[in-house]
Amino acid sequence: MRSKLLFAFSLLIVASMVLSACAPASTPVADDAEAPAAEETVAEEAPAAEEPAEEASAPALDMKNPDTYVFVTFGEPQTLDPAWTYETTGAAQQNNIYEGMVWFNREDTGSFVPVLSTGWEINETGDIWTFDIREGVTFHEGGTLEPHDVAYSVQRALLQDRLDGPHWMTLEAFFGLYSVEDLAIGDSEKEFSDLSDAELVAACEKVKSAVVADDEAGTVTYNLATATPWFLAMLTNNFLAATYDMEWMVEQGAWDGSCDNWVQWHDPEQENTVLFNVANGTGPYILDHWTPGEEIALVANENYWRAEGDPIWEGGPSGIASIKNVVWKIVDEWGTRQAMFEAGDADFIAVPSQYRPQLEPDYGVICDEAGNCEDASDGYIQAWTDLPSLAMTPAQFNQSINVEGGNPFAGSGELDGNGIPAEFFRDVHIRRAFSYCFDYEAMISDALNGEGIQSQGPIIAGMLGYREGEDPIYSYDPAKCEEEFKLADSDVWETGFYLQIAYNTGNDTRRLSSEILKAGLEAVNPNFSVQVVGMPFAVLLNARRAGKLPIYVGGWLEDFHDPHNWAHPFLHSQGAYGRVVNMEEGLAAEFDALVEEGAALTDTEERRAVYEEIQLKAQEDAPMIWLYQPVGRRHFQHWIKDYYYNPAYPNAAYSYIYALSKGE
């Protein structure tokens, strides 16, 4: 009796599953009026769509969810608090929810349109910027925008300055320092935790005086440390620009705006800020919910301040957002994402470069970065290809390797054929030799599937300072590689060496780059031995911190669109990468001087000269092997309209959904 019951029950379950499979797969008709229109045009294009089950490879042409933008990718934000955010996933959400003084003019990374401001003025010396604040703007939770909200927002962000956050940039602009704790410490040489209350208050007052609001005049004034030509570019970043409703924030328990105990809100844990998983901005979308591990949902702001017929740029969107719902779906597994794309459940999916060829047969429309589109086949994919990204990957040398206590990356730690000494890479000839022994073309074709260009130096193509018309100095040239090795101070050519290159396991591109370098070096001299080692991020981090890695293949993604954000990180002794290069003092000083000069000038042509000099020097001196700039693609369903490519967006396909629409 028992087993019979079990069997019957399980048969029931199986039967109901089979039955439910036959249930209609698409949206119930209860949805809005857009649905019928969509279905009609779909029927025109592909009659086969009526029976998708029959054809083995019929693309899914029914536009499901006509009022929702379903964005399927891996990764999720650490937090939704703009001031805390220093990664693109969180920033992408915030781009839709919050607004600042300006935004990019459509796809143009160099020109800006006013958003929460209506205009601005810069003083002669370029260090005081005054913005007129727009009136009639409301927050999602109901408040009204006033200049003091803007000032509060910036002050709060600067005072928060969480560890390893983005505010090294903003504080550099306002004070020439890299942390608010350094600002508070000043010359006192104390520890931050030992500062007196008065000293802390003083620091806060300094921050407050950096951004001043005049509610009556309707303006906000930014007082920068020095002339900052890239200030507008930096203002497109929400960690600086996102504007909060001060009254609402204080109600929620955020910093109250007074200097009495701001330390309480300084350097909070990721989850301990008011804006961790709630949002209240002025933007065209409102946060609906964030289910960690699953999805983030946005909903169109029905009370958006921008009036219909008053577009953000000519021909741009106005009024309430066209796409009413947005869902950012977290799907880690590539196969599953692809299946969702084919089934029509996803409007966009993230496609790692090695999987791009799999989708090529279904490319229906192919567009280039300028938006010129061509029909390719009757596939369902709208593919945007050859999109240059504002990222660059170098292989950086550690010019003073920590060999104390044994360092497997450096082998024996001596130049005895079984290792390298601590200052192996201090010798410019060795650095140049390595640069000549790298097969850049193989890199592009093998590791990048042809989607990339060789870097000319720290400054990327299209940016001020890039030496137009010149090829990079280095190309794969074993003869020159040998020549440079022989010019080195030590007798490395006879003795040979051994070293290890480490990459982050899972990152195929970096692995391939390392192996190409290995192949080039070992081919030129049998005494040269290179081992490529993959390791988890945690181990890599540990080794790098200890200064043990001789070569590190890293990557830099632009923070704001200005050559300063390229030269500084790589070449300045305080830069993110520059600080672990360990250049010898004289050379370091030279680079520092150049970088600082470029940052201080205001005249574009003067800056151009300086940065072009930096670019050349960075090649000649080869503190890094300047590997490549990747070129990317974006894959949409063909019914996504009005897309344009702005490489400076934190997420080029998500950051400004307000401009997009869905339809045939």
Add this chain to the structure above:
Amino acid sequence: MQKKILDVKGLETRFRTDEGVVHAINGVSFEVNEGETVGIVGESGCGKSVTMLSVLRLIPMPPGVISAGSAEFYEQDLLKLSEKEMQSVRGAQIAMIFQDPMTSLNPVLTIGKQLTEPMLLHLSISEEEADRRAVELLEMVGISEAEGRLKDYPHQFSGGMRQRVMIAMALSCNPKVLIADEPTTALDVTIQAQFVDLVKRLQADLGMAIIWITHDLGVIAGLAQRMMVMYGGLFIEEADVKELYANPQHPYTVGLLGSLPRLDGKHAERLVSIDGLPPVLYAPPTSCPFAPRCEFVVEKCLEENPALEEVAPNHKVACWVDIATGRMK
């Protein structure tokens, strides 16, 4: 006048094994009369159990097959009945108890359930009635506090008690024949005696015929009226009990009796044993199956298998040789 209730003729059973077809029973015939006790004696593997299992058709049908013969029970050939009809015979008309009391009862069902099962199946009585009769049965076989013990499980009984339960179960529907397949082999000696007494008493009260299979000649002596000796899947001697013990005519029977330890035997006398092992027959026997081990063997024994022949009143033997003289008859 004794009424014949079971008449088996020429029963043959074979088993297909990996090594070949084993001829387990090769033409067995016997009769059982109402109320009598018949003993079947032989070594392990000679085919005694298989014979009775064949009669009840409890042989697993692959790999076994009853290839010839008939078994008339009250003039109905059991071998020709349908399975359903057979099921109404088993447990109700002919019951069987088995050798190992430790494994013959289902460990996860209560004694009560196992006892009442055949009754509820074969008799049209209610559950309460069945329970009542189960209690009676347990008392009948000498188990005290019977009512409480219905809810107990087999592992809560000792070996001897379990075997009593088996009997109770077998007799629950008042069968005409009780087949007991070596029921005391697994019990120790004192318990054996008690059990034999019990069976005698039950037979006196209920009057069923008993077919008692054993390899222990001592136990059967006090119980059976007639004895049949089996070897190589055949009966090789048949006689009334006293006659068989006094006057065994087959060399094998002699050997069996001789190998019994005797209380009045001479001290430090070696036990007589028969050299060799019983045969496994992969073909029907064309010669006497005992020949390889027989001390009286003559040429004829190797050429032809002797049939059962009467050599004295109610005494049949299958042998070419007269063991008194040692020469062919």
Add this chain to the structure above:
Amino acid sequence: MLTYIIRRLFILPLILIGVTMLVFAMLSMLTPYERASLYVSDIPKRQGAIEDIVKKYGLDDPIHIQYWRWMVGQKDEVTGEIDGGILRGDMGFSTVGHMPVAEVIKHRLPATAELALLSAIPLIGLSVWMGIKSAVHHNKLPDQILRVLAIIGWSVPTFVLGLLLLMFFYAKLDWFPPERLSLWASQIVQSGEFTRYTQMNTIDSLLNLRFDIFLDALRHLVLPVITLSIISWAFLLRVTRSSMLDTLRQDYMTTARAKGLNERRVIKGHAVPNALIPVITVGGMTLIGLFNGVVITETIFNYPGLGKFMAASAAMLDVVSVLGMTLFSSFVLVFGNLIVDVLYGIVDPRIRLD
């Protein structure tokens, strides 16, 4: 029986402490900088950032201090509030899960439970039934077929099967989608008009009388259930089969037949109750194992269960999450083990529990 249960439960806290100590001991093999990787998304930009992070989270404190902190919590210097502490009922905040660890488990457990329960029923039901059939028809055609299927089911790698099923039944046919609900159903479920009782979509939709959502939820469960239960199904089938074969050989089977019972009653009444005893243990443990989540299935079908969370926490070295999940898993295992043992004692009268 009761004392047995109480005694077993008494050991539970000791086991929990032991296991968590073991996890901490393994932690001590990592350097503080390796552990700091949880809090940085890439190589830090600022000098000294890593050291500050290590100091901030106390990653270089002695291991027993860190363990103590995890047990009793930590006082925030600035606000004076006490944060964390298992003994205070606070499992800490999960960096990987973006919410307190207890919340993550509470949030994901119903999904895992739904998947486990819905897999268990057909899985156990089918495999036991088929195992019995297989043994009864030993070496005949049904047995041969089932044995081959069992071997295939046992050998096919989960991720291959899962992806193949997904490609065919979803990408091509759009019958059985991944995840838990379709977009339209998800929107209804999250709106105010739908009341949540158990957080399990199938049950809740029935309780809300929304049969369309019920069917939608079932549709989404088909492929994950098949994928994850195939291996267990094959295993249980073989266990049932061999247990049944063993049982059929027993003497009491002949006794039962000798009583005149027909074959069906002999099998069902006498063989099956005996044969199922070991199957209960194995089946029970399989089911309990499912409650810890199934990483591969969850990843392929994007199912938000505990398996993926545990794997991600371990990979990211999110110690707090790993410890929280360890506590949960240990609890489930000990408790589940206890239930199975008690069941075993109930089903097999020969077992005495004391």
